[in-house]
Amino acid sequence: MNDNFYPSVTWGIPVSDGNLPMLSSIWRDQSFTTWLVAINQTSSEVLVLQTVRWRMRLHIEVDPDRPLGQRARLLEPIAQEQPQVVGKNEPIPSNAMLKPNANDAQVLMWRPRTGEAVVVIPPKHEPLL
Known part of the structure; x- marks a missing residue:
């Protein structure tokens, strides 16, 4: 499985009539828990093989008046936290399914x-x- 994260952000004010670029910064802080599972095709039993937690944080400064390729600058964090494989697998909450x-x-x-x-x-x- 390949589950890629492709966020997008609007340049203008999404609730205005105009389309002037007003974006000045982006703050993002997201945490995820992912499970690698095996599913018994006969019984539908789900067996958790690995539980992985990860977090993506960033703060980007944006200047829409600068030339393309120079409009955004990562302020922090420069290095992201690495995903952590949990030592003891956690059960998948029923609402996650x-x-x-x-x-x-x-x-x-x-x-x-x-x-x-x-x-x-x-x-x-x-x-x-």
Whole structure:
């Protein structure tokens, strides 16, 4: 399996009528737990082989007025934490096998420096309560 992470960010203010590039920085802090499993095709039993935790953090400064290839600069952290194989495998929570999955639960929010936050793109599935 190849599960690549391809985030995208809008240059303009997603809730305005204009399309001026206003992006000034990107902050991202995401943690993940991933399980490598074997599934018995006859019984549907799931056997956890490895549990891996990892975290991706970054802070990028953006200047949309600079030339292409010079607009973004990584401020921190320069080196990412390496994924950690957990010594004792953890069971997969039952809700991890149901929707919403991570991609369907993502939300795009616009948080201006002043004023209220706005949901630009809601989750594909509402969270279970």
